[in-house]
Amino acid sequence: GQQLNQSPQSMFIQEGEDVSMNCTSSSIFNTWLWYKQDPGEGPVLLIALYKAGELTSNGRLTAQFGITRKDSFLNISASIPSDVGIYFCAGHPGNTGKLIFGQGTTLQVKP
Amino acid sequence: DTAVSQTPKYLVTQMGNDKSIKCEQNLGHDTMYWYKQDSKKFLKIMFSYNNKELIINETVPNRFSPKSPDKAHLNLHINSLELGDSAVYFCASRRGEKLFFGSGTQLSVL
Numbered sequence: 001g002q003q004l005n006q007s008p009q010s011m012f013i014q015e016g017e018d019v020s021m022n023c024t025s026s027s028i029f030n031t032w033l034w035y036k037q038d039p040g041e042g043p044v045l046l047i048a049l050y051k052a053g054e055l056t057s058n059g060r061l062t063a064q065f066g067i068t069r070k071d072s073f074l075n076i077s078a079s080i081p082s083d084v085g086i087y088f089c090a091g092h093p094g095n096t097g098k099l100i101f102g103q104g105t106t107l108q109v110k111p
Numbered sequence: 112d113t114a115v116s117q118t119p120k121y122l123v124t125q126m127g128n129d130k131s132i133k134c135e136q137n138l139g140h141d142t143m144y145w146y147k148q149d150s151k152k153f154l155k156i157m158f159s160y161n162n163k164e165l166i167i168n169e170t171v172p173n174r175f176s177p178k179s180p181d182k183a184h185l186n187l188h189i190n191s192l193e194l195g196d197s198a199v200y201f202c203a204s205r206r207g208e209k210l211f212f213g214s215g216t217q218l219s220v221l
Binding site for chain 1: 115144152155208211213
């Protein structure tokens with residue numbers, strides 16, 4: 001089945017640093033979504049991307065839909081302790097109705 | 112006024128038992144999902160219902176039986192629980208391309 005490869009698997013950074021993570025697919029995706037999961041909670045939508053090349057921001061978060069439609073990037077600027085959590089990329093391949101998730105990037109921020 | 116709510120939050124049970132997890136959404140969405148998150152945090156789709164009709168079944172063992180009495184509810188019944196069923200189960204509802212998740216049910220099978 002279709003898979004999303006997300007990297008890095010984990011990051012341990014200092015407060016104030018910028019963070020980048022990315023997601024790639026072997027097939028074309030029509031939509032890319034980025035979610036954050038806090039411990040004991042469900043994933044919460046951060047950013048949704050709908051067309052190739054799209055660049056969208058949500059506060060300190062910026063995400064891009066790759067030109068090839070096979071990748072996406074999420075950047076977090078000036079990280080703070082509450083950014084800690086697991087970040088997931090997700091995408092809709094075609095019109096299957098399935099939202100497929102990457103393996104997640106665990107972010108830890110040292111104050 | 113929680114959008115997607117699922118109960119119980121925690122479920123601890125013995126192998127071989129039958130258990131149910133309930134999910135309700137007050138967002139007015141037509142499509143709902145069940146996902147399973149394993150110990151490595153990987154999220155895998157299990158089922159999807161659209162307006163009470165099953166539209167996605169991802170080769171889940173038939174011990175798992177979803178039921179949707181109406182479009183606001185999607186319950187998950189699991190028969191003959193096995194150790195490998197231990198995981199966090201998430202319910203979600205969909206608007207457009209976006210999924211909105213509940214806070215999860217942590218199932219522990221002993």
